[in-house]
Amino acid sequence: MKKFMDENFLLQTETAQELYHNHAAKMPIIDYHCHLSPKMVADDYQFKSITEIWLGGDHYKWRAMRSNGVAERYCTGDASDWEKFEKWAETVPYTLRNPLYHWTHLELKTAFGIEKILNPSTAREIFDECNAKLATPEYSARNLMRRYHVETVCTTDDPVDSLEYHIATRESGFEIKMLPTWRPDKAMAVEVPADFRAYVEKLSEVSGVSISSFDNMVEALRKRHEFFAAQGCKLSDHGLEEFYAEDYTDAEIRAIFNKVYGGTPLTHEEILKYKSAMLVVFGEMDYETGWTQQYHYGAIRNNNTKMFKLIGPDTGFDSIGEFNTAKSMSKFLDRLNTEGKLTKTILYNLNPCANEVIATMLGNFQDGTIPGKIQFGSGWWFLDQKDGMEKQMNALSLLGLLSRFVGMLTDSRSFLSYPRHEYFRRTLCNLLGKDVENGEIPVSEMPRVQQMVEDISYYNAKNFFQF
Numbered sequence: 093m094k095k096f097m098d099e100n101f102l103l104q105t106e107t108a109q110e111l112y113h114n115h116a117a118k119m120p121i122i123d124y125h126c127h128l129s130p131k132m133v134a135d136d137y138q139f140k141s142i143t144e145i146w147l148g149g150d151h152y153k154w155r156a157m158r159s160n161g162v163a164e165r166y167c168t169g170d171a172s173d174w175e176k177f178e179k180w181a182e183t184v185p186y187t188l189r190n191p192l193y194h195w196t197h198l199e200l201k202t203a204f205g206i207e208k209i210l211n212p213s214t215a216r217e218i219f220d221e222c223n224a225k226l227a228t229p230e231y232s233a234r235n236l237m238r239r240y241h242v243e244t245v246c247t248t249d250d251p252v253d254s255l256e257y258h259i260a261t262r263e264s265g266f267e268i269k270m271l272p273t274w275r276p277d278k279a280m281a282v283e284v285p286a287d288f289r290a291y292v293e294k295l296s297e298v299s300g301v302s303i304s305s306f307d308n309m310v311e312a313l314r315k316r317h318e319f320f321a322a323q324g325c326k327l328s329d330h331g332l333e334e335f336y337a338e339d340y341t342d343a344e345i346r347a348i349f350n351k352v353y354g355g356t357p358l359t360h361e362e363i364l365k366y367k368s369a370m371l372v373v374f375g376e377m378d379y380e381t382g383w384t385q386q387y388h389y390g391a392i393r394n395n396n397t398k399m400f401k402l403i404g405p406d407t408g409f410d411s412i413g414e415f416n417t418a419k420s421m422s423k424f425l426d427r428l429n430t431e432g433k434l435t436k437t438i439l440y441n442l443n444p445c446a447n448e449v450i451a452t453m454l455g456n457f458q459d460g461t462i463p464g465k466i467q468f469g470s471g472w473w474f475l476d477q478k479d480g481m482e483k484q485m486n487a488l489s490l491l492g493l494l495s496r497f498v499g500m501l502t503d504s505r506s507f508l509s510y511p512r513h514e515y516f517r518r519t520l521c522n523l524l525g526k527d528v529e530n531g532e533i534p535v536s537e538m539p540r541v542q543q544m545v546e547d548i549s550y551y552n553a554k555n556f557f558q559f
């Protein structure tokens with residue numbers, strides 16, 4: 093019987109163990125998509141408790157707790173830190189076979205050196221031990237990043253953000269790069285005219301561009317895009333339900349902007365046309381600055397209206413959608429490619445039924461300029477666990493080039509989530525190790541396999557993003 097989560101966790105062959113311990117484990121972390129608070133990094137924040145750092149923004153845990161019958165006050169409500177942690181400890185035994193069970197114990201082990209199983213009987217001692225450590229300088233935000241050998245993190249930032257904390261962090265001499273990511277979702281959100289107008293007015297204020305037309309807005313966005321580039325931004329990111337690639341004319345888009353900016357609700361067709369146009373505008377901007385554009389598509393968000401009104405977005409009420417978006421994705425990418433303005437791209441699907449759609453879509457637009465120019469993003473959100481990662485890597489292996497994959501990211505709001513990279517690297521090494529021992533990869537090719545592991549864990553991202 094294997095010991096739970098020992099040093100060979102998830103590594104089922106000796107070859108997998110060699111690949112992980114001698115190659116994957118030593119690679120630094122480039123976390124090119126996360127939702128960490130830039131202010132906490134700038135301030136080198138000291139966490140008040142294990143509840144704050146672990147449960148404070150983690151809707152994965154909140155979903156599990158709710159599913160386990162825990163009342164909302166213990167998730168996002170006014171319960172004390174100890175009460176919330178105790179409820180999480182009560183829930184953990186019920187998360188067996190959910191990735192949360194692995195992440196919980198991998199994080200306790202790697203961050204705090206705790207190998208006890210978290211449950212009601214160990215909750216108090218683990219709570220006290222973690223809090224005692226979190227109170228020391230070794231557990232500040234920056235020192236946690238150092239502990240996990242993080243080299244670069246890319247946060248998720250709106251075009252109107254001041255990026256003051258990125259600037260302060262860089263000027264402080266912090267050796268880990270914290271770079272912004274251009275996330276212009278709100279500039280595409282025209283469903284509620286009043287919200288859109290308020291956003292455009294904020295954009296006008298921060299850009300210094302007076303906005304009364306679509307062209308003005310694009311000029312303002314371009315100024316902000318240049319500002320982000322000056323702060324080291326190398327990626328954009330879009331959270332889309334689906335890809336938008338309606339036919340439109342510039343005149344139509346200008347009229348649509350005037351209509352919604354003037355406060356009149358748009359028709360569904362007008363919304364789709366506007367989003368289609370903005371995706372092209374942003375794709376062209378990213379091409380001109382040599383950025384990588386990321387598309388996270390397929391989530392249906394804020395499904396629980398009551399809870400959305402109570403506690404807002406990103407609180408655990410999103411789920412996997414089903415969209416037949418292959419043709420619009422193809423048309424969108426082809427539109428930019430035909431213009432000669434298709435930049436490095438990462439496509440993340442949330443519905444695993446689209447794995448082969450994505451893995452084959454890549455090959456339509458690889459143009460021989462950059463290895464792996466069009467990437468299949470790592471298992472995302474509900475898929476960033478062993479099964480989801482394996483399915484994504486197997487589809488990429490069968491239909492593209494796994495060896496050119498830029499690998500994992502945390503996509504997290506917690507400074508304790510870096511073991512997701514370890515979890516991914518172990519899963520990768522296990523796949524390759526099994527292939528070698530099954531005779532599906534020649535043992536003579538082990539040097540290539542070892543390099544492949546280091547490339548997917550680090551070097552591919554290093555070379556691809558050019559941080």
Ligand SMILES: O=C[C@H](O)[C@@H](O)[C@@H](O)[C@H](O)C(=O)O
Pocket residue numbers: 127331388406472473474503504505
């Ligand atoms: O892992 C969960 C994610 O962080 C989810 O909360 C979203 O934030 C999504 O990644 C996005 O970037 O829109």
